Amino acid sequence: MPIHEKHLIRPENLLRKDKLEVEGVDVSGDWSTFIQTRVITDYNESLQDEIAALPGGENIHRCWQCGSCTNACTVNAINPDFNPRYWIYLIRIGLESELVRDKDIIWQCVSCNKCTYACPRDVVPEAVVHATAHWLELKGYVPQKPSVIFDDAFSGQVFAKGKIEEGRLMRKFFARTGQKLAQPWLVAMVKGMVARLPVTLMMRLGLAGLIHPRTRGWSGKRDAINEYVAEQNAKHRRALGLNAQPTESRT
Amino acid sequence: MSNPILVVGGGPAGLSAAHALASAGQKTILVDKADRLGGAPILSGYAKLVPSGEWARDAIGGMVERVSGKPDIEVFTDTRVTQFQGEPGAFAVTLSNGQRRTVGAGILCTGFTHFDSVNKPEWGFGTYPDVVTTTQVEQMISSGKGVRCPSDGRAPERVAILLCVGSRDRQIGREWCSKICCTVSSNLAMEIREALPKCSVYIYYMDIRTFGLYEDKYYWQSQEEFRVKYIKARIAEVTSDGKRLLVKGEDTLVKRPITIPFDMVVHAIGMDPNVDNPEIAAVFGVELERHGYLQRAATYRAMGGSSRPGVYVAGSALGPETIDDSIAQGQSAAMAALASLRPRALAG
Numbered sequence: 001m002p003i004h005e006k007h008l009i010r011p012e013n014l015l016r017k018d019k020l021e022v023e024g025v026d027v028s029g030d031w032s033t034f035i036q037t038r039v040i041t042d043y044n045e046s047l048q049d050e051i052a053a054l055p056g057g058e059n060i061h062r063c064w065q066c067g068s069c070t071n072a073c074t075v076n077a078i079n080p081d082f083n084p085r086y087w088i089y090l091i092r093i094g095l096e097s098e099l100v101r102d103k104d105i106i107w108q109c110v111s112c113n114k115c116t117y118a119c120p121r122d123v124v125p126e127a128v129v130h131a132t133a134h135w136l137e138l139k140g141y142v143p144q145k146p147s148v149i150f151d152d153a154f155s156g157q158v159f160a161k162g163k164i165e166e167g168r169l170m171r172k173f174f175a176r177t178g179q180k181l182a183q184p185w186l187v188a189m190v191k192g193m194v195a196r197l198p199v200t201l202m203m204r205l206g207l208a209g210l211i212h213p214r215t216r217g218w219s220g221k222r223d224a225i226n227e228y229v230a231e232q233n234a235k236h237r238r239a240l241g242l243n244a245q246p247t248e249s250r251t
Numbered sequence: 252m253s254n255p256i257l258v259v260g261g262g263p264a265g266l267s268a269a270h271a272l273a274s275a276g277q278k279t280i281l282v283d284k285a286d287r288l289g290g291a292p293i294l295s296g297y298a299k300l301v302p303s304g305e306w307a308r309d310a311i312g313g314m315v316e317r318v319s320g321k322p323d324i325e326v327f328t329d330t331r332v333t334q335f336q337g338e339p340g341a342f343a344v345t346l347s348n349g350q351r352r353t354v355g356a357g358i359l360c361t362g363f364t365h366f367d368s369v370n371k372p373e374w375g376f377g378t379y380p381d382v383v384t385t386t387q388v389e390q391m392i393s394s395g396k397g398v399r400c401p402s403d404g405r406a407p408e409r410v411a412i413l414l415c416v417g418s419r420d421r422q423i424g425r426e427w428c429s430k431i432c433c434t435v436s437s438n439l440a441m442e443i444r445e446a447l448p449k450c451s452v453y454i455y456y457m458d459i460r461t462f463g464l465y466e467d468k469y470y471w472q473s474q475e476e477f478r479v480k481y482i483k484a485r486i487a488e489v490t491s492d493g494k495r496l497l498v499k500g501e502d503t504l505v506k507r508p509i510t511i512p513f514d515m516v517v518h519a520i521g522m523d524p525n526v527d528n529p530e531i532a533a534v535f536g537v538e539l540e541r542h543g544y545l546q547r548a549a550t551y552r553a554m555g556g557s558s559r560p561g562v563y564v565a566g567s568a569l570g571p572e573t574i575d576d577s578i579a580q581g582q583s584a585a586m587a588a589l590a591s592l593r594p595r596a597l598a599g
Contacts, residue, residue, distance in 0.1 A: 040502060040509040045451055048478075063474050064459075064503060089504050095484060098505065121471070163592065 044094030046241075051091050053239030054134050054158025056127025063088045068114035069125035075108050084115060084125045087132060099132075103141050107133045138240055149176050159225045165208050177186060253592040254355035255280050256585075257324070257344055259332055259531075261334065262290020263574045264566025265360030266587075267536050267581030272325040273588055280344075280352055281318060282327045283480040284527075287370045290362055291567075298392035299442070300574060301434050302468060308394065309389055311574075331549045335535045337495055339591060341560030356561050356588040357546060359473075360581060363522040363567040366417025366425070374413060375489030376517060380513035382489055382516045385412075385432065389462045398443050398450075400515050406447050407514035411498050412436045412454045413486050419457070427542055429521030438474040444477040453480045453513075455500065484509060489516050491592040522571040535562055544570045553591075555584030563588050 015031040028149050051057040063085075071084040082105050090099045106129060115125040136142045144152075153172040157164055174181050193202070234244040258269045261283035272279040281316040285294055292300065297307035302551050318324050334345035335357060344352045368376035368384055375382040392396050398406060400407050414436060418429040433456070440452040459481065461470040470524040473479040486500040504508045524543035525531065532539050538546040538558040545568045548556030555563040563583035566577035 038507055040505065040507050040511070042511060043453075043480075061478055062471070064470075064474070064481070071359060086504070093502075093505075095505065 029095040039094065042094075044096050047094040047096055047099075048092050050240045051128065051131050051135055054131040054138075054236055056124065057131030057135075059121075059123045060088055060091060060128050060131075062121040063092060064121060065089055065121045068120060069123070072114040072118035074110055074112045074114060081105055081109070083111065084109075084129050088123070088125065088128060089126070091128075091132065100141050103136050106136060107142070107145050109133070109241065134236075136238065138237060138242060146173075146177050155229075157224055159229070160214075161212065161220065162218035163213070165212065167205060167209050167214070189201060254278075254341060256588050257282065257332070257342070257352070257354040257357040258360060258513075259283075259289065259357065260360035260362055260566075260567070260568070261285070261288035261315070261318075261328070262360060262577070263292065263311060263314065264271075264568070264581035264584075265574075266311070266318055266360070266579040267578040268358050268360060268565060268585040269315070269324055270319045271319065271582045271585035272589065273321050276323065277389065277589060278323055278325075279593075280325045280327070280332050280354065282332055284329070284331050286329050288318070288326065288328065290507050295365065295386050296390040296393045297386075298389045299334070299438070300397075301431070301438055301467065302575070305476065314578075322576040332534055334484070335562075337523065342561065345457075346527050354561065355592045356392065357535065357586045358555070358565060358581075358588055359531065359535060359537070359566045359568055360566050360577075360584075361525050361545070361556065362525065363524065363571070364526045365581050366464070366520040366523050368416060368518045368520055370423055371416060371420075371518075372485065373488040374416065375491075375496065375516060376518055379489065379491055379496055379516075381407075381514065382518065384416075384518045384520045385435055385439060386520065389518055392439075392442055392446075397446055398515075405514070407450055409513050410440075410450060410452045410487075410515045410517060411441055411496075411513045412440060412452065412517045412519055413498075414456045414459075414519045415485070416518035416520050417523065421584065423460075423525070425521065425542075425573060427521075429572060430462070431573055432519040432521060433460045434462075434469045436517075437461060437469040439517070441469075441473050441477045442478040443534065444473075444479060451480070452477075453482055455482050455484050455498070457483070457485050461513075463541075466545065477569070482509075492511065510545075522567060528568075537562055537564075540570075543571070544568065553587045555580060555587045 013230060017028055017031060020028050033086055048060060052060055067085045070083050072083065073084060075083065082100065087099060087102065097184065101249040111126055113126045137144055138142045150173050153169055153176065154164065157169055161241065171181060237244055255278035256264050256272050258279060258281045261281055266288065269279050269281045274372060274482055287293065292311040292357040293309040299305065299432055299554060300307050300310055303310060319326065327348065332344060333347050334435055337343050342353050342354050342357060342379055350482050354590045365386055368374065372378070374462070376384070381400045383401065396409065399405065414432060417423065417425055418427060418432065436454055440454060441450050443450055474481065482502060483504050484500040484502045488499050490497045490499065492512070496512060498511050498513055498517050500509055501507070528539055528545065536559050540546045543578060546558045547564060547569050548558065553564050557564045563584040567570055567579035
């Protein structure tokens with residue numbers, strides 16, 4: 001296959017004309033608009049810096065495109081479109097629109113870190129892929145993924161109270177991801193617990209649900225942590241040219 | 252006392268050979284066609300050398316000083332050898348200034364010629380003033396004027412370095428890798444980034460051949476510390492939109508054509524055989540190898556041999572070579588020539 005062909009004919013380049021007549025001939029239907037210009041006409045020089053400013057993206061500029069990461073990749077073995085080597089190249093030379101085409105698969109990294117150990121230049125591709133996923137969220141190209149929502153709910157509780165209360169965490173996570181609390185597996189688990197009657201545990205759980213205990217002397221630490229987190233978030237957003245504060249609240 | 256040894260060419264290899272011979276108490280005649288010694292690094296105004304980082308005028312200038320005014324070394328500049336006849340131990344030499352000498356052996360350190368970029372007209376050299384060569388960028392740096400666009404003197408904001416200009420190209424009959432251009436280009440890219448931090452530097456490559464210990468010191472460092480970007484594309488043509496240069500080609504990793512604007516395009520020019528090689532071959536009765544460099548004898552028994560006994564070769568006369576290795580070859584050719592004249596002394 002000629003080298004360009006694969007990339008030139010893309011679904012988004014197909015043009016549908018329900019009714020099109022050219023000089024008396026009916027040519028209605030799908031048209032491949034592959035003659036549209038596909039030339040790269042400039043590099044976005046800030047893209048690499050933006051990814052590098054996010055945690056994990058620091059070493060992206062080391063990449064020399066050997067493909068060890070993609071070759072080692074667990075997800076790539078299942079989906080050949082999952083290609084960290086390629087994304088790193090797009091970021092390095094600044095082809096944002098090409099990168100965003102893969103926004104719905106970049107998050108699929110399973111963090112097996114095989115790439116991290118295969119990379120001869122210590123790029124840490126796993127971390128770069130996560131920084132890229134983070135970048136896609138901050139830029140608003142993709143909604144927050146469930147694992148980030150969970151992390152937010154989890155760390156939010158730790159920061160506030162100095163401890164975790166599983167029942168509350170679960171309720172928050174399900175509410176924010178639009179899932180109902182009565183998940184079949186959760187119902188089965190509670191039923192199992194009730195059948196065995198762990199009285200003390202259930203009392204503790206119920207009590208914690210009512211009074212939300214906190215770690216003693218936590219408020220000073222809470223303020224310091226919150227200040228640091230806010231600082232980091234603002235730094236990352238500024239590096240991407242965004243307002244320091246997100247417009248919508250993330251509570 | 253044996254006849255003196257003739258060294259032809261006063262670049263790194265010739266300076267090294269002449270100094271080695273004189274150090275061993277051997278009378279030496281050093282001939283150079285240019286008006287001064289030093290060879291390409293001096294005549295072409297190189298800036299900082301790889302890998303020492305020393306300025307060429309200091310490093311090679313020091314080598315020139317080392318052989319100048321020495322009683323054992325007779326230096327002729329602006330001079331060529333016009334005749335070289337005889338047998339090992341006693342060759343009759345005629346110089347272009349009419350002088351005649353009898354020498355025991357000859358060492359050819361006749362070097363190379365920079366590729367002339369007008370032979371690749373599609374890459375814009377000679378058409379657009381802001382298309383320059385690595386040698387010109389070396390001169391911009393060594394002269395202290397800094398890297399500027401020749402058209403209007405502005406500091407470039409974006410520079411493209413094209414590798415393999417005049418190398419690895421069957422279309423123009425140059426089927427060799429010039430060996431040093433990758434390293435020189437990454438070195439220049441770092442110098443440009445250091446002098447002009449706001450300037451982005453892109454290197455367009457087919458392969459990167461920063462061989463041996465140049466790998467991390469040049470290729471890696473240019474990427475990791477100086478953020479030089481490497482794009483895998485062999486450029487098809489360089490044109491202009493009237494304001495900036497347009498570099499066209501195919502990005503083979505994205506599999507898409509590119510047309511990128513640049514302020515300055517630098518050709519990483521290769522090393523051609525010395526344009527005088529046919530004449531040198533005729534005068535000294537030595538053979539050229541298929542690319543047009545001087546033929547080298549197998550090195551296992553004696554280093555630096557040519558196709559003719561008593562005539563030795565060193566440096567980039569033999570093919571693209573680094574300065575350091577040219578210096579080493581100059582010494583080893585000197586050793587081989589000495590050994591041929593004083594076999595018993597060296598057999599010890």
